[in-house]
Amino acid sequence: MCEAMDGWRDQGFTSADCPVRDVVDHLGDKWSTLILSLLFIGSKRFGVLRRSVPDISQRMLTQTLRDLQRDGLIERQVFPTKPPSVEYSLSPLGMSLQGPLNALIAWAVDHHGAIRAARAAYDQADAA
Amino acid sequence: MCEAMDGWRDQGFTSADCPVRDVVDHLGDKWSTLILSLLFIGSKRFGVLRRSVPDISQRMLTQTLRDLQRDGLIERQVFPTKPPSVEYSLSPLGMSLQGPLNALIAWAVDHHGAIRAARAAYDQADAA
DNA sequence: CCGCATCCATCTGGATACTG
DNA sequence: CAGTATCCAGATGGATGCGG
Numbered sequence: 207m208c209e210a211m212d213g214w215r216d217q218g219f220t221s222a223d224c225p226v227r228d229v230v231d232h233l234g235d236k237w238s239t240l241i242l243s244l245l246f247i248g249s250k251r252f253g254v255l256r257r258s259v260p261d262i263s264q265r266m267l268t269q270t271l272r273d274l275q276r277d278g279l280i281e282r283q284v285f286p287t288k289p290p291s292v293e294y295s296l297s298p299l300g301m302s303l304q305g306p307l308n309a310l311i312a313w314a315v316d317h318h319g320a321i322r323a324a325r326a327a328y329d330q331a332d333a334a
Numbered sequence: 335m336c337e338a339m340d341g342w343r344d345q346g347f348t349s350a351d352c353p354v355r356d357v358v359d360h361l362g363d364k365w366s367t368l369i370l371s372l373l374f375i376g377s378k379r380f381g382v383l384r385r386s387v388p389d390i391s392q393r394m395l396t397q398t399l400r401d402l403q404r405d406g407l408i409e410r411q412v413f414p415t416k417p418p419s420v421e422y423s424l425s426p427l428g429m430s431l432q433g434p435l436n437a438l439i440a441w442a443v444d445h446h447g448a449i450r451a452a453r454a455a456y457d458q459a460d461a462a
Numbered sequence: 463c464c465g466c467a468t469c470c471a472t473c474t475g476g477a478t479a480c481t482g
Numbered sequence: 483c484a485g486t487a488t489c490c491a492g493a494t495g496g497a498t499g500c501g502g
Contacts, residue, residue, distance in 0.1 A: 225446035226367060226439055233438075234362025236475075239354060252484055263476055268485060278452025289483040290482085299448055306441040309434040310361075311354055318353035320427055324406025364495075380464055391496050396465055417463040418502080466501080473494070481486075 232277065233307075237262055237270040242296075243311065245280060246304050249295035279303065360405065361435075365390055365398040370424075371439065373408060374432050377423035407431065 233239050237259070244250060244258055256267055271294060274280040279300035285291045296304075361367050365387070372378060372386055384395055399422060402408045407428035413419045424432075 225442040226371070228446060228449055229438070229442035230361060230367045231364070233358060234364075236359070236362075239358045243354070256484095264485080265477090265487095266475060269475090276453055276456040277449050278456075279449075284484090287483095292484060299445060299452070302445065303441060306434070306437040309437050310357070313431060313434040314353040314357035317427060317430065318356060321356055321405050321407075324427070325404055328404040328406075384464095392465075393467095393497085394495060397495090412464090415463090420464060464502085466499105468498085468500100469496105471494105471496085474492085476489105476491085478489085479487085482484090 232273065235270070235273070237266055238274060239307070239311075241267075241270050241274065242279065242300065242303070242307065245294060245296050245300070246308070249293050252292050252294070255294065274300070360401065363398065363401070365394055366402060367435070367439075369395075369398050369402065370407065370428065370431070370435065373422060373424050373428070374436070377421050380420050380422070383422065402428070 240259060241255065244255060250258070252267070252271075255271075256262065256264065259267070262270075271280065271282070275282050278297055281295050281297045283293045283295070285293070368387060369383065372383060378386070380395070380399075383399075384390065384392065387395070390398075399408065399410070403410050403422075406425055409423050409425045411421045411423070413421065
């Protein structure tokens with residue numbers, strides 16, 4: 207893995223501390239990217255996030271937020287009101303991810319059609 | 335999910351045809367990003383890829399390559415030599431992904447330390 | 463050399479119900 | 483409102499052996 211990437215800028219990471227894995231593995235889980243893109247817009251309360259992503263379970267929302275917080279990408283602020291409310295916002299580190307991630311999302315939107323077309327062509331080919 | 339993203343440029347995709355999912359879900363699988371980054375450098379034979387990524391199983395390499403091919407990101411060329419050889423290379427679509435993806439990878443490398451530090455701090459906090 | 467098939471351990475994530 | 487706990491189906495992915 208990383209030992210193979212010295213073609214561009216790897217400096218000898220082992221598999222275990224490969225930075226690509228650290229980041230990509232996280233974006234890979236089903237919800238992280240989505241939650242991040244919502245927080246790019248602005249801070250949000252738990253319930254707002256929940257309603258913004260209709261098909262996420264409460265369990266997964268909590269877990270995703272915890273993971274993002276653990277990685278220092280988002281911050282969690284508890285208001286001891288009654289009933290309590292919790293607000294999530296982007297940390298400076300999280301904000302620095304906004305540019306690269308949005309570039310990728312923009313690519314996804316732009317090339318969405320091409321991907322779906324390629325997929326359809328491929329699937330049709332092996333049906334024949 | 336997608337219905338929540340109109341803050342930036344969504345135009346009303348449903349969950350099913352959400353472009354973010356189409357792309358990110360793929361980058362999320364354990365090997366796609368890594369294989370793509372290798373092919374950014376240049377076309378490679380199956381065996382070369384296998385050796386470049388020591389801890390991938392043959393099964394996963396084949397599967398990953400198939401998925402990328404299905405999405406039209408890479409091309410597969412078989413040389414009917416004896417023994418046969420197969421070469422994989424980036425398609426034009428795949429090349430268009432290089433910029434955004436490398437931006438993300440660069441971010442990962444740059445902020446790798448910060449992430450690991452945040453993670454360590456978080457883990458230490460709940461040990462206390 | 464390249465790839466498929468099978469078997470199997472593990473992980474992910476959804477449903478549901480319950481606490482402060 | 484926000485979060486936790488339990489249970490469980492399905493996906494992911496590794497090991498191995500066979501075939502062109």
